[in-house]
Amino acid sequence: MSSKRVSQVNINKAVIKYVIEGLQPFSVVNLQAFKDLIQDLQPNATIMSRPTLRSSIAEATKTMKKKVIAAMREVEYIATTTDCWTARRRSFIGVTAHWLDPDSLDRCSAALACRQLKDSHTFDVLAGALNDIHAEYQIRDKIIRTTTDNGSNFIKAFHVYGAQQDENNNVTDTEEASCSGEEDEEEIQEEEEGEVNFQEVTSVLDEGDGIEYHLPKHQRCACHLLNLVSTVDALKANSNETYKKVSRSSFSKCQALWNKSARSCCRNHRRCMQTSANTAQYN
Known part of the structure; x- marks a missing residue:
């Protein structure tokens, strides 16, 4: 029986897929057991090195990223x-x-x-x-x-x-507050005629806008x-005593109904099993 020959390109793709989907470290290609596995499956195959595996995955990532960007562009x-x-x-x-x-x-x-x-x-x-x-x-x-x-x-x-x-593109309270704050600052500056306040430049540049x-x-x-x-x-x-009493009462009733339903199913199941056993014995 002739064995199927797999191309080197498909072998490399299979190795990359195994490493990515299996979350395997790049060093897996250096393991002798991994090399023996590939050689047993395909004797003439060449095992890629760790740097080649890393660069191949990086290149595949760039290709996939371009495809995602192109898809979302539409x-x-x-x-x-x-x-x-x-x-x-x-x-x-x-x-x-x-x-x-x-x-x-x-x-x-x-x-x-x-x-x-x-x-x-x-x-x-x-x-x-x-x-x-x-x-x-x-x-x-x-x-x-x-x-x-x-x-x-x-x-x-x-x-x-x-x-x-918001949904109607109206200015929210935060923006209104900021706008009114800017107007107040302008009014204060107009009132302070001739007064100059010096401030360190570093603090202004470091402050986020x-x-x-x-x-x-x-x-x-x-x-x-x-x-x-x-x-x-x-x-x-539950820190409220009135709510705590009502909550416990309601949950206890629900628990009682659940227990009753479970016991009823078990009893009916046992009765059915007993009836089936008796019927089989008489037959």
């Missing part, structure tokens, strides 16, 4: 979801884009980033990372909503740097909200 509206976490004292952020195919109306998703943050995930660090990722994929003006959990860092990031208009980042409108995750309601808010509500 889309008018995009939604994103993002999350941040800490593992082994390192902070990470992940961003995923979602859109509808304009022709087939199929749902499409693409992971845009899963990268390490240089500092802890404070609101300004998150805002800078999100702004860079959106700009990198050229979708800053296409994102209509970004969904996150209810972490205070995300909430503050979108409150400070996010879009501040609040417009260095451009984030879309914020959407809080409904599942996380429900989880908070069922855990944190429920514990706070």
Whole structure:
């Protein structure tokens, strides 16, 4: 029986796919057991080196990135979801884009980033990372909503740097306050005739103007909200004695109904089994 010959190109693709989808280290290609496996499957195959594997994956990443950018370029509206976490004292952020195919109306998703943050995930660090990722994929003006959990860092990031208009494009209270503050400053300057206040230039340059980042409108995750309601808010509500009595009474009745239903099913099941056994014995 003749064995099927696999080309070197397909072998390299299979190795790259194995490393990426299996989250394997680049050093796996240096293991003798891995080399023996490839040689047993295809004796004439050449095992790529670790630097070649790294460069091949980097090149494949660039190609895939170009395809994602080209696909999203044809889309008018995009939604994103993002999350941040800490593992082994390192902070990470992940961003995923979602859109509808304009022709087939199929749902499409693409992971845009899963990268390490240089500092802890404070609101300004998150805002800078999100702004860079959106700009990198050229979708800053296409994102209509970004969904996150209810972490205070995300909430503050979108409150400070996010879009501040409502659905009717009306100016929000935050913008009105800032505008009125600017008018008050102008009036104060007009009243202070001839007075000059000197200020250090360094403090002015280091002070952020609040417009260095451009984030879309914020959407809080409904599942996380429900989880908070069922855990944190429920514990706070139980501090009220009246609510606590009503809650315990209601849950005890529900538990009694559940137990009754479970016992009823078990009894009926045992009766059916006994009836079947008796019938089989007489037959």
